[in-house]
Amino acid sequence: DTAVSQTPKYLVTQMGNDKSIKCEQNLGHDTMYWYKQDSKKFLKIMFSYNNKELIINETVPNRFSPKSPDKAHLNLHINSLELGDSAVYFCASSQGASAPPQHFGDGTRLSIL
Amino acid sequence: SQQGEEDPQALSIQEGENATMNCSYKTSINNLQWYRQNSGRGLVHLILIRSNEREKHSGRLRVTLDTSKKSSSLLITASRAADTASYFCATARGGSQGNLIFGKGTKLSVKP
Numbered sequence: 001d002t003a004v005s006q007t008p009k010y011l012v013t014q015m016g017n018d019k020s021i022k023c024e025q026n027l028g029h030d031t032m033y034w035y036k037q038d039s040k041k042f043l044k045i046m047f048s049y050n051n052k053e054l055i056i057n058e059t060v061p062n063r064f065s066p067k068s069p070d071k072a073h074l075n076l077h078i079n080s081l082e083l084g085d086s087a088v089y090f091c092a093s094s095q096g097a098s099a100p101p102q103h104f105g106d107g108t109r110l111s112i113l
Numbered sequence: 114s115q116q117g118e119e120d121p122q123a124l125s126i127q128e129g130e131n132a133t134m135n136c137s138y139k140t141s142i143n144n145l146q147w148y149r150q151n152s153g154r155g156l157v158h159l160i161l162i163r164s165n166e167r168e169k170h171s172g173r174l175r176v177t178l179d180t181s182k183k184s185s186s187l188l189i190t191a192s193r194a195a196d197t198a199s200y201f202c203a204t205a206r207g208g209s210q211g212n213l214i215f216g217k218g219t220k221l222s223v224k225p
Contacts, residue, residue: 043215098210104155
């Protein structure tokens with residue numbers, strides 16, 4: 001039933017490790033997004049894919065690499081994790097790159113030890 | 114730079130009262146959206162108001178938009194404990210409607 005689902009919900013790992021977060025949507029949307037929400041609740045867009053093509057790439061370190069195997073999936077791989085990467089990461093989707101609204105998953109809370 | 118700025122940052126009211134949150138933005142917009150975030154959950158879209166609209170209603174929600182002042186307000190009437198959440202306004206960066214800029218949100222607490 002879940003429209004936008006992310007796994008895992010919680011991720012606790014050591015500095016320097018590599019980790020991935022997966023996102024899937026069953027809404028039939030063609031555009032997906034990754035956002036980062038910091039401890040002060042500030043939400044910032046990181047990436048967006050439309051029909052598997054990268055269309056938004058904000059100022060994000062190269063350690064972050066999104067991958068979209070198909071329109072329904074957008075995964076986020078993070079290399080060499082740093083303390084500052086601790087945050088909640090949200091996946092979202094929409095029908096059309098310029099068509100609100102966006103539908104959000106419930107987030108992945110990443111904690112770096 | 115941050116586009117949307119909500120105020121107040123936090124608001125505490127009693128059930129049944131009205132809650133008003135404000136949002137200011139910096140550049141011209143095609144539309145402005147309001148989202149709600151319950152604790153530990155993702156954002157949920159509430160309402161979108163287009164730049165040529167001044168007011169819009171949806172159930173107990175009323176949104177106004179003043180493009181001359183670059184501001185919007187969200188009014189929740191007859192609030193309920195279930196309205197307790199953070200509320201964010203969002204505008205699009207440049208011509209890309211999908212590239213949303215969110216403010217820091219207003220944390221609303223509705224006491225039963």
